[in-house]
Amino acid sequence: MADTEVFQGAVLVAAARSPAAAVNASLGGMLVALNYPSEFVQVAQASVVTAAFATVTAEVPQAAVMMAGRGRIDNRRLRAWGFPLDGHDLYVLRLGEDATIVFDLTTGQWPDWWGHDLPYWRAHLGQAWTGMGAELFAQGHTTNIVAGDDNWGLLWTLAPEAGADDSPRQDRPAVPFPRVVMGGTPMQMRERAQCNAVYVTMSLGEPPLVGTSVTLRTSDDLGKTWDDHGAIVVEPGSYDQEFAWRSLGLIKHPGRIFSIEDNGVARIGGADMR
Numbered sequence: 001m002a003d004t005e006v007f008q009g010a011v012l013v014a015a016a017r018s019p020a021a022a023v024n025a026s027l028g029g030m031l032v033a034l035n036y037p038s039e040f041v042q043v044a045q046a047s048v049v050t051a052a053f054a055t056v057t058a059e060v061p062q063a064a065v066m067m068a069g070r071g072r073i074d075n076r077r078l079r080a081w082g083f084p085l086d087g088h089d090l091y092v093l094r095l096g097e098d099a100t101i102v103f104d105l106t107t108g109q110w111p112d113w114w115g116h117d118l119p120y121w122r123a124h125l126g127q128a129w130t131g132m133g134a135e136l137f138a139q140g141h142t143t144n145i146v147a148g149d150d151n152w153g154l155l156w157t158l159a160p161e162a163g164a165d166d167s168p169r170q171d172r173p174a175v176p177f178p179r180v181v182m183g184g185t186p187m188q189m190r191e192r193a194q195c196n197a198v199y200v201t202m203s204l205g206e207p208p209l210v211g212t213s214v215t216l217r218t219s220d221d222l223g224k225t226w227d228d229h230g231a232i233v234v235e236p237g238s239y240d241q242e243f244a245w246r247s248l249g250l251i252k253h254p255g256r257i258f259s260i261e262d263n264g265v266a267r268i269g270g271a272d273m274r
Contacts, residue, residue: 074097076096081127085158091105094125095120099114099119100120122150142161145157149168152168160266163208163209173209174208177264178261179265181259182257192251193251194250195249195273198258198272200268201272209263212233214234216245218256219257
């Protein structure tokens with residue numbers, strides 16, 4: 001796509017719509033100069049109310065600019081929406097820049113959702129879109145849950161069988177996201193139990209990314225401190241791989257919490273202790 005050039009003109013918005021294009025503005029008056037997803041914006045001797053830049057350095061010489069912004073924009077709004085997925089009715093609460101908590105009406109649990117190195121889920125508002133048609137499903141979309149990105153102007157579709165998120169930028173690889181499943185074995189009074197091994201059953205053989213792994217951590221003081229028992233890497237093509245952590249010692253009062261953490265396994269079926 002060709003570059004956008006503004007010279008001695010009054011423009012409401014000057015934007016480049018292709019990564020290979022650029023915005024060049026001089027001696028012009030405009031409300032917004034936006035470069036995403038292009039590499040740069042050059043504004044010389046122009047009057048600009050807002051100059052927005054995605055990930056590049058702003059170049060604004062001899063110009064009157066009300067605001068030049070770069071990077072993410074804080075979103076302090078509280079948003080709520082819901083959707084059904086995999087037999088669960090989910091109610092999403094986006095708590096500004098602090099967190100995203102999701103109430104599972106089926107199980108009564110409140111898990112935290114986050115990703116892309118952010119403390120919250122960037123898909124901040126959406127719905128079950130009845131307009132999702134056969135054409136989009138043919139492109140690989142497996143649900144009709146569509147949500148808007150909180151900053152990049154993208155639409156996300158949820159895929160529960162996927163082990164990694166697409167990157168917000170097309171020129172970057174998929175992004176793994178961590179998931180944590182916890183369970184516990186309580187112990188009363190002076191009871192003791194040997195924890196000879198823990199075996200985890202999960203979907204194997206087709207990890208979404210190279211280096212996908214599963215880590216076991218345990219806590220014997222109700223989560224105050226944790227012992228890391230190491231990560232096991234999922235081997236592509238190995239559908240009978242064993243995931244076991246052995247010689248885990250003695251369980252005593254108040255019990256033991258098991259934390260199974262992965263960065264791409266689509267399904268964990270369960271855990272058994274020997």
